[in-house]
Amino acid sequence: MMSEILIMIMMTLGSLFILSTAVAVLTKPDVYMRINITTKTATLGLGLILLSAAIYFQDYSVTTRVVSIILFIFLTAPIGGHMLMRSAYFTKTEKWKGMKIDDLDGQYDPITKELYSEDRKEGISPKTSEENENQ
Amino acid sequence: MSLQEYYNYVILPILGISVILVFIRFLKGPSIPDRVIALDMLILIAIGIIAIYSMQNDQSTFLDIAMLFALIAFLGTVAFAYFLIQRSKNDE
Numbered sequence: 001m002m003s004e005i006l007i008m009i010m011m012t013l014g015s016l017f018i019l020s021t022a023v024a025v026l027t028k029p030d031v032y033m034r035i036n037i038t039t040k041t042a043t044l045g046l047g048l049i050l051l052s053a054a055i056y057f058q059d060y061s062v063t064t065r066v067v068s069i070i071l072f073i074f075l076t077a078p079i080g081g082h083m084l085m086r087s088a089y090f091t092k093t094e095k096w097k098g099m100k101i102d103d104l105d106g107q108y109d110p111i112t113k114e115l116y117s118e119d120r121k122e123g124i125s126p127k128t129s130e131e132n133e134n135q
Numbered sequence: 136m137s138l139q140e141y142y143n144y145v146i147l148p149i150l151g152i153s154v155i156l157v158f159i160r161f162l163k164g165p166s167i168p169d170r171v172i173a174l175d176m177l178i179l180i181a182i183g184i185i186a187i188y189s190m191q192n193d194q195s196t197f198l199d200i201a202m203l204f205a206l207i208a209f210l211g212t213v214a215f216a217y218f219l220i221q222r223s224k225n226d227e
C-alpha cells in the first residue's frame with residue numbers, strides 16, 4: 001500500500017514534467033530555447049516514471065535495466081542537444097528577436113568550424129584582427 | 136482509486152496530450168532542427184508510455200524496447216546534426 005502511493009506520486013510528477021516540456025516545446029520562440037528545454041525537464045520526468053516502474057516490479061533484473069536506461073538518457077540527451085544546437089548555429093537558423101548579445105559571434109572559424117578559445121582570440125581570429133586594422 | 140484506474144484516467148491522458156502538443160510542433164516547425172528535436176522529444180515520451188504500459192500489463196519485457204528507443208533517439212539526433220553540418224559545407 002505504501003509503495004502504491006509512492007508510485008502514484010512519482011508517476012504524476014514525472015508526467016506533469018513531461019507535459020510542461022511539451023507545452024514549452026510548442027510555445028518557446030526559438031530553436032535554441034526548445035533544445036535547451038527538452039534536454040533538462042524531459043530527462044527528469046522520464047527518470048521519475050522509470051523509477052516508479054522499478055519500484056513497482058521490485059526485481060533485480062528490472063532495476064538494472066531501469067538504471068541503465070536512466071544513465072544512458074542522462075548521458076546522451078545533453079550530448080545530442082549540444083550537437084544539434086551546434087549544427088543549428090552553423091546553418092544560421094533564425095534567432096529570437098529579443099536576443100541582444102551573441103557571445104559566439106565571430107568566435108568560430110567560418111571554414112573549419114573550429115572554436116577559438118578566449119586566450120587565442122587576439123592573435124588568430126581573423127575577423128577581429130581585420131576590424132582592428134580598419135580602425 | 137486503484138493503480139490500474141490511475142494509469143488509465145490520469146497518467147496516460149497527460150502523456151497523450153503532451154504527444155499531441157509536440158506533434159503540432161513537429162508539423163509546424165519552421166526549420167529542420169525544430170523537427171529533429173520534436174522527433175527526439177516524441178521518442179522520449181514514447182519511452183515513458185512504454186514504461187507505464189509494462190506496469191499496466193505486468194510484463195517487464197517491454198522495458199527492453201524502451202532501451203532500444205533510447206539508443207535510436209540518440210543515434211538519430213547525432214546523425215541529423217552531422218548531416219546538417221555536411222550539407223551546409225557542400226552548399227558553400
